[in-house]
Amino acid sequence: MWKVLLVEDEPYIRRSVRKQIDWNELGYEIIGEADDGEQALEIMRAEKPDLVIADIMMPIMDGLELLKQSRQLGFDTCFIMLTCVNEFEYAKEAVEYGASGYVLKLSMSIESLRKKLIELSAELRKRRMQQLERFFGRWNGLYSSWWEEYAAKGSLGEAARPIEPVEYHEYAECLVIVLLLGPQASVSDRLQALRAANRSAEMEIHTFIRSGIATFFCWRRSAGKQDDEFSALEMQSQAVVLKVGFPRPERVRDTWVRALDHLRHKWYQVKSGYAAQADPIANRAIPWELEGKLIQYIEMGKLDDAFLILDRIWSLFEQQGIRIPIVKEESVRLEGMLLRIMRRPQTDQEILWLASSHQVLLGVLKQRLEAAQAQHLHETREFTDHEEINKIIHRIHQYYDKEITLKSMAEYVNMDEHYVSSLFKRKTGDTLINFLQKHRIERAKRYLTETDFPIHEIGHLVGFANNNYFSKIFRRWVQLTPSEYRKALS
16 A cells, blocks of 8 residues: 555645545555645654645645755655646646656546546556565675675674665664575465565565575554564564664664574574584584584495484584584585595485474485495495386485376386386385385384484385374374384383
């Protein structure tokens, strides 16, 4: 809705304009009325209307002076001037100062004013898009530079900031919302939730995503109330929500950094603070001696010993409270280096960037390294005496956590689906789906005994999108539910 301010010293004209037009139908909302320009200027400062319909001749401050002062104050609000025939020269001067047009009061046709409002709505949309593009463009440069500073190894310093945007004075406050994106997260869903949580306030949302962390900068032209809706969102989505009043760039930056630091509590799953250090104390997040041992064990094929080193590295990250983007960046770098040693390609890095916690990231990294080593070993031997069936088995071992169907495997080996089904059963003694399920369940059993990951997280890691289905299939093969199995072995 475009916000409209009516400024007219004659009450019956205000009533006529207000009542004879269906403002909502045209996309407008009357947010205030004023008897003179001075009163109107105060309302403009508080409400920031998109359109002012003002009489040219009024006491105290006339409409033309109101237009001039609003331009001097930086308002680019649209104006429609109401004028009498003998005020025509004033109306032309108003147009020169940027008024969108004028309407003659004595012969005023409601239909002509209605048409003017329809035309003006298109102009307002175009103007708003240009403003938002310019506004986001300037701020996005700041977001990027602040992020590069935050995500750099070493302590956060007072880096030189880009030129400050000038438009922030139009906004009363900015909500900074940061959250971790998981493998099934949808940024569009989060945006819808934010807009639903703030239906009453006009809000412009900037989305900034890096390292599996989404930040929503929610710029509001009027201050919110208690924001109970956002508090509920914070609890539901494990987000961090902080408010910036009078949002100058340096205040937005400092609030964002504080929100990202609060997010570390959720990442490391601690209730308050970290041990000793809050930031890395050197340019290297992983000591050379630990990385060297890790490389040595991978070269020797000693995966269990390599995993013990990874456990020590992860403990070090947590003890020092290393920032989330640095931890993820190091994980991607480590995996790429270790896979090269194993002579395996690094693929699908996004699953590392989207890990939802410190321990989940460690589990995903171990799983991928284990799968890479298993694939390397499997390539040196055959499972059956049929080459195409062996390819399918290799594929299952490598991508068991992805969607695998009989149809997709038949397409993979370029064979008829029904033929593959009977051939697979003949060569392995099992159907393809049963073979896949048993392999997934064996992987799940290891997670249940060797980690404390939540059961729904384990189901997702081994390829089950639905937790109920995971429990059902697990019980079919093990005669216990996942929770019963974990409890029995604890």
